[in-house]
Amino acid sequence: MEPTLPIYLKFSDVSYQILGKVGESPSATKYVLKGVTGSVFPGEVLALMGPSGGGKTTLLNLLSGKVNIKGHGGSITYNDQPYSKWLRKRIGFVLQDDVVFPHLTVRETLIYAALLRLPKTLTKQQKEERAMNVISELGLESCQDTIIGGALVRGISGGERKRVCIGNEILLDPSLLFLDEPTSGLDSTTALRITQMLHNMAHAGKTVVTTIHQPSSRLFNKFDKLILLGKGSSLYFGKASEAMLYFSSIGCSPLIAMNPAEFLIDLANGNMNDKSMPSELKDKFLRGGQEFKHQEQRPSPVDIHDYLLDSYESRVAQLEKQKLLKPVPIDTTRDVQVGSSLKDSGATWWQQYYILFWRGLKQRRHDYLSWIRVTQVLAIAVIVGLLWWRSDASTPKKIQDQAGLLFFISVFWGFLPVFTAIFTFPQERAMLVKEMSVNMYKLSAYFMARNISDLPLDLILPIVFLLIVYFMVGLKPDFTVFLQSMMTIVLSIIAAQGLGLAIGAALMDVKKAATLASVIIMTFMLAGGFFVQRVPFFMSWIRYLSFNYHTYRLLLKIQYSCSSLGNSRYGPCNSAFIKGLRLHNGGMEAGAMIAMIFGYRLLAYIFLRKMRLRSASCL
Incomplete structure (x- = not known):
């Protein structure tokens, strides 16, 4: 110095x-x-x-x-x-x-x-x-x-x-x-x-x-x-x-x-x-x-x-x-020398990303792994496991019971990440404005680090939840099917989190963001394919925007997939309920959720940039 x-x-x-x-x-x-x-x-x-x-x-x-x-x-x-x-x-x-x-x-x-x-x-x-x-x-x-x-x-x-x-x-x-x-x-x-x-x-x-x-x-x-x-x-x-x-x-x-x-x-x-x-x-x-x-x-x-x-x-x-x-x-020559030396100040983009990643991980581990949050997830997992204890898919009625379980999982791991993510940018706004005002880091480095540092924390509780629920309720006892179900829930979490980030960045007000998020989540849930099978054509577009809908269909596909629907001995394949859903191969649902993951985050980044420009114009 x-x-x-x-x-x-x-x-x-x-x-x-x-x-x-x-x-x-x-x-x-x-x-x-x-x-x-x-x-x-x-x-x-x-x-x-x-x-x-x-x-x-x-x-x-x-x-x-x-x-x-x-x-x-x-x-x-x-x-x-x-x-x-x-x-x-x-x-x-x-x-x-x-x-x-x-x-x-x-x-x-x-x-x-x-x-x-x-x-x-x-x-x-x-x-x-x-x-x-x-x-x-x-x-x-x-x-x-x-x-x-x-x-x-x-x-x-x-x-x-x-x-x-x-x-x-x-x-x-x-x-x-x-x-x-x-x-x-x-x-x-x-x-x-x-x-x-x-x-x-x-x-x-x-x-x-x-x-x-x-x-x-x-x-x-x-x-x-x-x-x-x-x-x-x-x-x-x-x-x-x-x-x-x-x-x-x-x-x-x-x-x-x-x-x-x-x-x-x-x-x-x-x-x-x-x-x-x-x-x-x-x-x-x-x-x-x-x-x-x-x-x-x-x-x-x-x-x-x-x-x-x-x-x-x-x-x-x-x-x-x-x-x-x-x-x-004042010595003007020294003035110039000091001014030129300050051009080299700061960290590179990758250094900023690395530092912000570890800072974010240390800061938020207390929120994600707090005893209240852990108790909440474990309690719901046990209650769900007891309500659907040792269920099977041997009859049409039992298939529909299991479908209700899969729909609840899709809603729960859509609802929780959204209402966690909407707090992110409103709560960190003061810190972000303060640090960006002195060019402490690039907004892109902060945004990437903020998203990536959440992933390890996001995966711990869902894995524990699924391990408890999956074997208590008697879903398909196959390791590949379990991994596919886990990946589907991860896609749902990341997509839902992106929606929460976009809403929070757009409004920068927790109360307003929570109100808007509740309306969107309720709409996505109602259009998720469980409560209403035949949605009017002028409202059908909503279900394609709903990650609940895509998650639910993917979980059904994974649990009740068959190589040949007509000749399989596995009961659910011949179920009128499953056939009526026209599950196909699940590629459209997976592709839609991946598009949401990137699309919602792109929106969040755009809103953050606008917020930064508004803050800069006030300085």
């Missing part, structure tokens, strides 16, 4: 607006940011502070390049240059929500990230050493072999999880580190440790920008610079240690002992309780009076905001804009 390249971040008159709908008046346009100016240099921590809805996260997204400044207003420069692609590898962004896989350990999480993100010129061992160095740097040695955990899985603490997320970003030794509410939800001691860590990173040569809602006084003192935002406007920019002096100079001082951050947030909200009132406001509202006798005489939050904004514009804003005109002391 090359040394950190110093990056001087400057921004002037940054504005951001949300346009109203087509046909609405210009007044419908909402300004999220209005002319914000500031700067932060290597070795400094800049805090963006203000009430909720004040524009902190929007400004952070603009400064980091996640949102394009073009079409809005103002300028943002990095070493006096506009944003360019090579900066993407020089910027780390830590989201407010901890987007990590809950079933991976701390060590696995950081090692997989290092293998995917670090330059190709480094060996696997060097990348793993870098991950271990980050673990040591962040003080995570004691929990490195503990799973991350989440809402439903117990793991590491919230502070440790936040440090893992920061570790994911500092693996590349970024010059600029952006953090959105890194102390949110943490106790004061843990929050202080996170802030001290950011302070140490800045002193090592990085430029750090973070949003903060309402820090403790100890946290507040760790910041070098501060921007106080109120209603999208800058009410203060300068050294954090001088903020109280500035507001005191314009007549706003706390009348009681108060946390500086709490005092500043109150001002940004227009709350003057327990604070001195500036003489200009007193003169304006009381015309020289000494006390506010009635509540309606007091200045409104809007009046206070306007006063603070006018004071900032007249006393600070122009001076800061003049400072931004000074060129930064």
